[in-house]
Amino acid sequence: MTDPALLSAVPTGIWIGGAAREASNGGRFDVVNPATGDVLATVADATVADATVALTAAVAVQPSWAVTPPRERAEILRRAWEIIRERADDFADLITLEMGKPLAESHGEVAYGGEFLRWFAEEAVRIGGRLTAAPSGNGRILVTREPVGPTLAVTPWNFPLAMGTRKIGPALAAGCTIIVKPAEDTPLTMLLLAQVFADAGLPDGVLSVVPTRSAPAVVGALMTDRRLRKVSFTGSTAVGKKLIAQSAEQVLRTSMELGGNAPFIVFDDADIGAAVEGAVAAKMRNGGQACTAANRILVDNRIRDEFTTALCARIDAITVGPGHDDGVSLGPLINARQRDAVSTLVDEAVAAGARVYTGGAAVDRPGFFYQPTLLDEVPAGSSILDEEIFGPVAVITGFDTETEAIEAANGTDHGLAAYFYTRDLDRASRVAAAIEAGMVGVNRGMISDPAAPFGGVKHSGLGSEGGSEGIDEYLNIKYIALTS
Template sequence: MRDVAELLATVPTGLWIGGEQSPGVDTFAVHDPATGAVLAEVADATAADGARALDAAVAAQAGWAAAPARDRSEILRRAWELILERRDDFALLMTLEMGKPLAESQGEVTYGAEFLRWFAEEAVRVNGRYTHSPSGNGRILVTKGPVGPALAITPWNFPLAMGTRKIAPAFAAGCTMVVKPAAETPLTMLALGQVFADAGLPPGVLSILPTSHAARLTDPMFADHRLRKVTFTGSTAVGRILLAQSANRVLRTSMELGGNAPFVVFADADLDAAIAGAMAAKMRNNGEACTAANRFHVDNAVRTAFTARLTERMRSLRIGPGHLDDVQVGPLITAEQRDSVADLVRDAVAKGARVTTGGGYAPGPGWFYEPTVLDNVPADARILREEIFGPVAAIAGFDGEEAGIAAANDTEFGLAAYIYTADLGRALRVAEALETGMVGVNRGIISDVAAPFGGVKESGLGREAGTEGIEEYLETKYIALP
């Protein structure tokens, strides 16, 4: 593994505008959540920097849109190759600034890079149509073109993949983009900027603006008539604010917001498979994922057995700094996030939930929380209503298929859901009845670059990835011909 100091010395820490670094007026610190130590001081973007980045995006837009699709495709593919060549550096960097175990970071490098390869292939498949009008009075020509300059606001939990999932389809469609990465994890995105520069991306097509004051940077950009598109991944609370701002100018928006994923285990499920799936769905990324299983609804006929097995697996997990080889659970992103998880657990216990393992802070200088299982969680516990974003599995029982569906749908969110059953008919019935954008059937991991990612209800608008992902960055034009 590369020396940490050596790696950090190579990572850009300035603002990325016009294809190169530039210093900011001020800086802010990026911390290692495993120790609390400062990893780097990063340029802190201002409103003036946002205007410069948007100037660059607007100046580059026409040329980038006019570039042959094959040229855009080749740049994306070259960027994919470069990320894989620098896999170890990206993985270590993500572990340092986000805290996830190194094996998880390695997986994210593969997953995040794959969006570049996928949309490199989609770039050359943007199609329109040509038909005769049914009335016989003319012809219909439908074309598609880029929306225009876009602003992407990305979260801290997947510092690479949440960026590439937005950048890749935008570039494939011919859009320029300004990215505001999360203040907790800007280093990975800045390293990605260097990758695109090395891949031959024209200056101005991509700008990256880390900031410790998001609204100071983005509010003026939302008001600028030249911005055409906003894509955001984050909490529903922030998404509502951004949607309100977007409404002032009727901006195109893609919103991937909060989740409260149910994991429903029916009485006929293969419990070995269900436990394996539960561990994957709950503990991926330390539980800090919008698709993480939040609520475990288990048929009472198998709840005792399921709880015992899940408790045993969670208790066996090794906690520590993510860069150590044997670590399976790293720190949470901040002390505030760790305290939020602890508050949810305390509330559930006070209302009658039973702790079968964990339930408290783990030792260490960083922001660690024990892998925790709560059984018999009452319906009024906050942990069944709010997104946990941590290593806590909350279990509640139900009786019968209809009750399981009702419990799963009892939320304002609708991003992902998981069901375990041996009955194919039940699997299809339940999957169709669930009010959610994605359903895993006897699977604990469902994200796939070739499949549409997104939710319903208060979990967001639009879809990312799959063949649907590029449509978020395309406008449709109808041309009437004689």
């Protein structure tokens, strides 16, 4: 049930200069609860003019924020983290309301998302450089790292807090001002986060939030403005490619965390019980709406029947419903469009000969629910094997040799995450090295960690977020030649 007190505490305007304001044309749009289809709130619909005002504010305070002592920047990030912890229930409730995931998973996102602020608070005071003698003996080499400058962050709807803090944390730690364009489906969490930063003492103008239904126009205008220096995007590969092309005009620094097609390999020596639990975590968490979700489950044919039977029983035990209901472990998909896309992929696979072990249809109830589903015997070349499912649908295919499994795992243009289960240490080392992905989980179905770099290879993106590597995305290297 919608909490009026919580929603009334969330800013619903465009956040610029430390306060919410209406759109320049007075436009607003609805935010819908995916569990019911009901309108939660209306939010100001930013125009190109509004986004330009946000960039002007960011440019105005960029010089002062860049020279703010790292310790002061760190303390603001730390205070924001502490406020998020204090308001964890509010953030979790809001995430479940506007995104739909079960409340327990929303609490997990709050802890995970908040941790990026604490991590980068600690990294802010560790931005290093070096001073060395020139090998020729004619002077010294001084290398410093300086903030890139005003940044645009475009975030997705599936983790409305964590995808923001993963970009805001390193940007602020490095000394960059930042404008966030949240997803149209889930802007409320980011607007509440903006209020948290104001309460934590972040100077006005350093962070702006511009919700909009006109993302191509707003983002395009900002990226062609010579004052912007960086864009960070998390979303589909198709959109990411367009942004990379647009970034060339101003030679913007780019960070791109794009789509995935993660393989989940189960070798014949795996602990089948552990592999089943790992597969459920990698596939069903967030309703399968994650770029790291296991998209293809590759199982050694010698244990395929045993694994499939166990996984089917585990999926059958999943309870579907609104995320605030007790006992629910799978919420709705984000909107009708996403539900229908999942339905189409499953229907096409079944029509081509795939076997449905369980599920296979939308749930007949208000909201945008789809049954947790398990498919096997999916014909090669089916769209469901090549496209990112982004739904609670597990697809099993078999293999006979380790080489065959690795070739199947790598047989995609994407390379974000991969998982495999084995009890053979030599195989673990060998397969991890052979997998073409930016992140590999060995005997575990969840791999995200604020202290680790998050990023992919091939069509899955450029750069890394999180870890000690994450702050480098927001820093320029400057070489200063000194005489002896």
